[in-house]
Amino acid sequence: MKQNQGLGRSTTTTTVREPVQPKPDDDLYAVAMLKVAMEMKRSNSKGFEEIFEDTLLALGVDRKAFRGYLSRHLDRLVNTAKKRGY
Numbered sequence: 001m002k003q004n005q006g007l008g009r010s011t012t013t014t015t016v017r018e019p020v021q022p023k024p025d026d027d028l029y030a031v032a033m034l035k036v037a038m039e040m041k042r043s044n045s046k047g048f049e050e051i052f053e054d055t056l057l058a059l060g061v062d063r064k065a066f067r068g069y070l071s072r073h074l075d076r077l078v079n080t081a082k083k084r085g086y
Helices: 024-042 048-059 063-083
Strands: none
Touching: 024 048, 024 063, 048 063
């Protein structure tokens, strides 16, 4: 009597979750926010928009993408500013 030795394979799906890493642009946006803040403290002759535009240009940051980043993090930014007395 022959036994049927099946060649069936069992497959197991394993989900490996990678830790959430900040997007590379997030680091650049954080630097841009810091640079804007430092320039605002330093320069009385320039207005915010001029400082903002100059900073984005100097760092090669896309204006629309950066404004999106700011809007997503605005609550956090405002809370930090309030805690520091601004």
